[in-house]
Amino acid sequence: MEVTVKIFRYNPEKDTRGNYVTYKVEADPNDRILDLLEYIKGKTDGALSFRRSCAHGVCGSDAMRINGRNRLACKVLVRDVGENITIEPVLGMKVKKDLIVDMEPFFDNYRKMLPYLINDSPLPENGRERLQSPEQRARFDETTKCILCAACTTSCPSFWASDQYYGPAAMVTAHRFIFDSRDEGASQRLRILAETDGIARCHTAYSCTEACPREIQVTKAIGEVKMAIMTGKID
C-alpha cells in the first residue's frame, strides 16, 4: 500500500519556523512508523532528523506526535493509523531539529525528584541487601516501568502552559521512590511536590495515562502522591 507521510521539518540553520513536507512511501500495514522514518531518511531525504535507539519500545527515544497523539514511533504500526500519517515533534519542548526536541527541561524536572534511593540507616546486621516483601514491592511496581520517553509530560496541558511544572513523568519517578519501603526520602520528595510547580498543577486531564506507551496508570500514581501530601501518610 502507498501511504502519505506528512512530517514536521525545522532546520535551525535555515528556518525561522517549522513547515511540513509530504512523502509518498510504499509500506506494509505491519510496518512500524519508525520503519517509514528510516526509509525516508535512507532513500529520500537524508537530512531528516529524529531520535531512535533500541527500536523496541524500551529506550523511549522516539516519542513523537503521530496523527495528533503522543506515541513511540517504534510501537505504532501503519495499520493502526491508516494511509495518511502526520508526524510532529512532541509539544511543549523546544524543537532542535525536525522531530528532535530539547529534553533538558524534562530531565531538570526529573532530577528535582531526587531519583535515587535515600537511606541513611545502617545496613542489616548481615551486611547484605535491605529485604522487601512481595507486597511491599508490588506497591510501586507499576511506576518502575517508566522509560522517561516524555510522552506523558508533553501530552499534559499544564506542562504546555509552563515547563516549570514538574510534569507527570517526574511525579511517576517520585511515586516510585516515595512508596518504596526501603527509601527514607519520602518527606523530602513530598515537600518538593507540594511546591507551586508541583502536584497542585495536575488538573486530571488524564492525557498522560492515555499517552503512556508502557501503560502506566500515571494519573492514579499522581493521585496517590496527592493523597500522601494531603494526609501526610504513605500506606
Added chain:
Amino acid sequence: MGLKRDVSLSTGLRYRGPGGYLTFILHRIGGLGMAVLIAVHILASFIGGKLGAGINNIYENWAFQAFVFFCALFHAINGFRITLLDLFPKMLEHQSEAIWIEWAVFIPLYGLCLYVILSTGLGG
C-alpha cells in the same frame, strides 16, 4: 537554539487526547462562562438605569441562559468527578468509565434544562 516551545490554543486544541482531555477543556470553558455571567450581572447592577437593564437583557436571553446552564452544570458534574477521584485515587484506574458516567448524568440533565429553557424562552 531551537524553535520556541509555546503551545498555542489552536495547537493545544488539536491534540487528540482522550475523553478526559475534552472534559478538561469544557471544564475551563464552563468556568469562563460562569465568570462572564457574574461579571455581566455585577456590571448591570452597578450601572443600573436603562443601560443596566439593557445588559440584563443579555444574560436573560434564552441563548445565554442555555450557555450558562451548560457551563454551570458541566463544571459542577465534572468537578464532582475530579473531587471523587482525588479523594479515592485507586478509582483513577476506572477514569474512562467515570467519564462515561459523567456524560450519562450530564446529557439527560442538561437536556431537561434545555427543554425548560427553550419551551419558556421560545414558547412565551
